[in-house]
Every structure is written in structure tokens, then in C-alpha cells.
Amino acid sequence: MNGAAARALGAPALQPQRSRNLSLGMASTPTQNFSATLDACRITIEDRVAFSENLLGAQVQTALAGLGFAGQTSARFFTNAIDTRTNGMDLVANYGVTLADQATLRMTWGTNWGRTFVTRASATACSIGAARCGLITGRLLLQATGAFFGVSYERFSADSPENRDDGLQRVGIQVVVVRPRHGSGHLR
Numbered sequence: 001m002n003g004a005a006a007r008a009l010g011a012p013a014l015q016p017q018r019s020r021n022l023s024l025g026m027a028s029t030p031t032q033n034f035s036a037t038l039d040a041c042r043i044t045i046e047d048r049v050a051f052s053e054n055l056l057g058a059q060v061q062t063a064l065a066g067l068g069f070a071g072q073t074s075a076r077f078f079t080n081a082i083d084t085r086t087n088g089m090d091l092v093a094n095y096g097v098t099l100a101d102q103a104t105l106r107m108t109w110g111t112n113w114g115r116t117f118v119t120r121a122s123a124t125a126c127s128i129g130a131a132r133c134g135l136i137t138g139r140l141l142l143q144a145t146g147a148f149f150g151v152s153y154e155r156f157s158a159d160s161p162e163n164r165d166d167g168l169q170r171v172g173i174q175v176v177v178v179r180p181r182h183g184s185g186h187l188r
Contacts, residue, residue, distance in 0.1 A: 006077035008063045009055055015080050019045045036093045043088075044119075047080035081122050084141060088114035103155040111147045147177050 025039035056074045064072045092110035099105055118141050151173055 003077070005064060005067050005069060005075060008067060009060065009075055009077065011052065011077045011079055014049060014078060015047050017045055017047045017049055017080065019043060033097065034093070034095050036091070039090045041086075041088050043086040044083070045086075046083045047122075048082050048084050049078050050081045052076045052079050052081065079122075082118050083120040084116050085119050086114060086116040088112065103153065106150075106152045106154065108150040109148070111145070113145050115143045116141045149175050 021041060021043045023039060023041040025037060027035065027037045029035040054074050054076050060075055061073060064070075064075060090110065090112040092108065094106065094108050096104050096106045
């Protein structure tokens with residue numbers, strides 16, 4: 001971080017984080033009314049920007065007071081502290097039924113799964129928060145699963161059957177459920 005308080009507490013200058021994304025997907029439309037997609041990805045981020053630990057104690061208070069932040073008892077800052085690896089997968093299915101009066105009922109269901117692991121903690125991060133550094137590497141940082149379901153009813157105006165977009169009337173609802181969980185599992 002480039003601020004005086006962060007530098008006084010030992011924060012190095014931020015560097016751009018670098019990432020690589022590998023993804024693979026497939027789609028299938030086995031019938032006119034049904035389609036499905038499956039996508040998987042792996043994202044690695046090096047020098048990921050993250051918050052430092054919450055720094056406490058008399059030494060921190062003294063350093064902050066010397067910079068004009070009297071009364072501050074703790075501090076944290078952004079740092080390129082970790083490298084991470086995320087694995088994820090999405091599955092989406094769509095089904096449509098043609099109804100009377102040029103109407104269509106569309107249903108969409110999907111789910112996703114993702115896990116992010118810390119693969120490396122920087123030496124700087126370890127010197128700032130040495131007490132917990134050995135506990136960071138190889139740990140599950142975040143796991144999230146989600147699901148969604150949507151239904152829409154589309155009816156087209158009889159005035160323009162050749163250009164269906166002009167007379168489109170759409171009513172729909174979508175429900176999304178996400179379960180994030182901060183983890184403590186081991187790297188796999």
C-alpha cells in the first residue's frame with residue numbers, strides 16, 4: 001500500500017495481481033425443447049490483493065500516533081499476500097413448452113460449485129502476521145454452492161407474428177440460493 005500508515009507498519013507497495021483461467025464447456029440440445037450446458041474452470045491468481053491481518057498492540061498504536069492517527073488501536077491494509085486456486089463448475093438446463101396463443105413457458109434450472117484454496121502465503125505476509133502464517137497455506141479459503149430456478153411466460157402479440165420481438169410480453173420469476181462457507185479444509 002502506498003499510504004504512510006501502511007508503510008510504517010511494514011506494508012510493501014502493491015503489485016498487479018496476475019491470473020490464469022482455464023475453462024472447458026459443453027452444450028447439448030438433445031430435443032427442440034431442452035438444452036443443457038456444463039462448464040468447468042480453474043483460475044489461479046498470483047500476488048492476490050487481500051487484507052492483511054488486523055494488526056494490534058502498543059507498537060502499532062505508537063506507529064499510528066506518530067503519523068497523526070492518535071487513538072487508533074488497530075490497522076490493516078491491502079497487500080499481495082497470497083496466491084489462490086479456484087476450481088468451479090456450472091450446470092444449467094433449459095426447458096420450454098409452447099402453449100396456445102403463441103405463448104411459451106420457459107423453465108431454467110442451474111447450479112454451481114466453487115472452491116478457492118490458498119496455495120502460497122508471501123514471506124512479507126508471514127513476517128507481518130507470523131503467528132498464523134503456517135496455518136494459511138493449503139487451506140480452503142471459500143467454498144460456495146448455489147442454485148437457481150427461473151420460470152418465464154412469454155406471449156407474442158398477434159399483430160406481428162413475423163417479427164416476434166416487437167410484440168413480446170414477458171413475465172417471469174427467478175429464485176437464487178447461494179450458500180457460501182468459509183472453510184478450514186486442507187488443499188486437495
